Amino acid sequence: xxxxxxxxxxxxxxxxxxxxxxxxxxxxxxxxxxxxxxxxxxxxxxxxxxxxxxxxxxxxxxxxxxxxxxxxxxxxxxxxxxxxxxxxxxxxxxxxxxxxxxxxxxxxxxxxxxxxxxxxxxxxxxxxxxxxxxxxxxxxxxxxxxxxxxxxxxxxxxxxxxxxxxxxxxxxxxxxxxxxxxxxxxxxxxxxxxxxxxxxxxxxxxxxxxxxxxxxxxx
Amino acid sequence: xxxxxxxxxxxxxxxxxxxxxxxxxxxxxxxxxxxxxxxxxxxxxxxxxxxxxxxxxxxxxxxxxxxxxxxxxxxxxxxxxxxxxxxxxxxxxxxxxxxxxxxxxxxxxxxxxxxxxxxxxxxxxxxxxxxxxxxxxxxxxxxxxxxxxxxxxxxxxxxxxxxxxxxxxxxxxxxxxxxxxxxxxxxxxx
Numbered sequence: 001x002x003x004x005x006x007x008x009x010x011x012x013x014x015x016x017x018x019x020x021x022x023x024x025x026x027x028x029x030x031x032x033x034x035x036x037x038x039x040x041x042x043x044x045x046x047x048x049x050x051x052x053x054x055x056x057x058x059x060x061x062x063x064x065x066x067x068x069x070x071x072x073x074x075x076x077x078x079x080x081x082x083x084x085x086x087x088x089x090x091x092x093x094x095x096x097x098x099x100x101x102x103x104x105x106x107x108x109x110x111x112x113x114x115x116x117x118x119x120x121x122x123x124x125x126x127x128x129x130x131x132x133x134x135x136x137x138x139x140x141x142x143x144x145x146x147x148x149x150x151x152x153x154x155x156x157x158x159x160x161x162x163x164x165x166x167x168x169x170x171x172x173x174x175x176x177x178x179x180x181x182x183x184x185x186x187x188x189x190x191x192x193x194x195x196x197x198x199x200x201x202x203x204x205x206x207x208x209x210x211x212x213x214x215x216x217x218x219x
Numbered sequence: 220x221x222x223x224x225x226x227x228x229x230x231x232x233x234x235x236x237x238x239x240x241x242x243x244x245x246x247x248x249x250x251x252x253x254x255x256x257x258x259x260x261x262x263x264x265x266x267x268x269x270x271x272x273x274x275x276x277x278x279x280x281x282x283x284x285x286x287x288x289x290x291x292x293x294x295x296x297x298x299x300x301x302x303x304x305x306x307x308x309x310x311x312x313x314x315x316x317x318x319x320x321x322x323x324x325x326x327x328x329x330x331x332x333x334x335x336x337x338x339x340x341x342x343x344x345x346x347x348x349x350x351x352x353x354x355x356x357x358x359x360x361x362x363x364x365x366x367x368x369x370x371x372x373x374x375x376x377x378x379x380x381x382x383x384x385x386x387x388x389x390x391x392x393x394x395x396x397x398x399x400x401x402x403x404x405x406x407x408x409x
Contacts, residue, residue, distance in 0.1 A: 015286075019285070019286040020289065021282040027338065027341055067289050067333070071290075
């Protein structure tokens with residue numbers, strides 16, 4: 001195991017950081033957007049002043065909206081982690097749905113349910129994208145390890161993907177299954193010449209000669 | 220009664236004048252065994268990357284300060300709004316109407332205060348990290364400069380004099396806060 005993930009605080013303090021981060025993103029992004037919009041909408045000669053006025057009027061509001069969304073999401077996420085006692089993508093999805101529903105609660109049950117569904121779907125998409133990215137990155141890391149040492153013996157080469165697998169994180173466990181079968185297929189070809197020449201004393205452990213010509217008999 | 224053996228040992232030593240001397244169990248060992256009992260007082264880190272970090276990164280600074288000021292503004296603004304909402308109750312209001320008034324006014328005031336304080340926190344944290352990166356030092360003066368800058372930028376739209384006054388107020392407030400924190404750390408026994 002390498003350095004643990006130290007960029008995020010543990011759960012209760014994480015809420016403060018998430019509120020601050022969301023407000024910062026909303027304020028800076030809103031400032032840039034409304035500055036450009038203010039410049040566009042101002043008369044010539046007063047563009048910069050118009051832009052800065054638009055920023056002063058709108059950027060804190062946008063930042064505040066982001067901060068409310070981010071703070072509520074983080075609170076619900078930490079609550080789900082505490083209730084379920086595990087770290088899952090499901091926590092984030094349920095938290096997104098809860099945030100969406102909570103923010104529209106005053107508009108009634110229908111609006112609240114629709115907003116909750118939208119929040120849940122949005123977070124499911126984000127989490128799904130994150131999981132696929134993780135899978136893709138860990139598959140890329142496992143491939144070069146196997147290809148780099150073609151001269152190693154049969155005993156050590158299966159050791160490498162096995163060392164790689166426990167080192168991978170939990171979300172890539174599902175990728176382990178798919179890449180394991182791919183690797184198994186790769187080593188399966190190497191095993192056939194050994195079975196064919198098993199009568200001799202010296203066993204060739206790894207053979208990179210051409211494999212036996214496949215027959216079409218059923219075994 | 221719970222330690223009969225030790226009490227009897229004590230009695231034995233005091234009543235019978237058998238001379239005793241303290242035995243140093245490490246007297247014949249030539250190893251630096253005393254180091255075992257001299258523990259470091261600095262924090263002990265497990266990973267080199269954590270031990271090498273000396274100060275907060277700018278991201279941590281910004282998110283922490285902004286989050287604290289935003290939440291502080293939200294809570295205090297919400298409280299003030301709650302009070303003013305309760306004060307605005309009229310006779311003959313139903314419960315639903317009262318809840319509506321309270322939610323509206325506390326939400327309105329809470330949002331307004333939270334946004335303002337959040338902007339101030341964001342400006343301050345950004346400037347403090349910027350000044351620290353430029354000076355490459357960990358001082359009180361980073362914070363004071365950041366306070367000056369925050370006050371000036373926050374009131375820049377009202378004119379130069381207003382900006383200067385606000386900058387001075389900000390610098391003085393931050394200086395007092397940092398001084399108070401150092402005094403508390405030195406003199407208050409917590």
